[in-house]
Amino acid sequence: QQQVKQSPQSLIVQKGGISIINCAYENTAFDYFPWYQQFPGKGPALLIAIRPDVSEKKEGRFTISFNKSAKQFSLHIMDSQPGDSATYFCAASGTGSARQLTFGSGTQLTVLP
């Protein structure tokens, strides 16, 4: 059962463009929504995260938009650069001692020079 659905599977954007990746979740007990960035041959690394008490969080060129009523959240990458080419995963976790993360299936982003 996939509790976090991510789209698109792949995305190609021109340098300077805006990249948008969307995720939807089912479990209303989720209260922490991180995005991870993964380069080939490396482990995922936290990029940015949000809690449902805010609708938007911005860190540099990266912004998370969160819609609690729709149970959706998205990652926006402004002024996309070739160095942003990577696989992006959304994730969610809820209350619980181990804070288990449920991941989306990933989006492979390619930014063309």
Added chain:
Amino acid sequence: DAGITQSPRHKVTETGTPVTLRCHQTENHRYMYWYRQDPGHGLRLIHYSYGVKDTDKGEVSDGYSVSRSKTEDFLLTLESATSSQTSVYFCAISDGAAETQYFGPGTRLLVL
């Protein structure tokens, strides 16, 4: 990679053989996790640990066992490897309070 090492980094084995993957951390974090990564599935939790000798199952635990005898080490064992266990395995750690999970570099396992 936040003081996390995984060994081996690559392994080729045959169906039916036991395999043990090791995760070692130098951060003294309480929580440790094992994930597998497969195309189209993202990362799926296999097992996790919330302290020494305290472990629990994740989403895809069948065919896997874990052990944690020291804070710094978390072992994942495939008792009898199958081709469906060919995957990239990632270890992650968390101190719990910050919620952020830090991932190791991964182990690529091929079961023939």
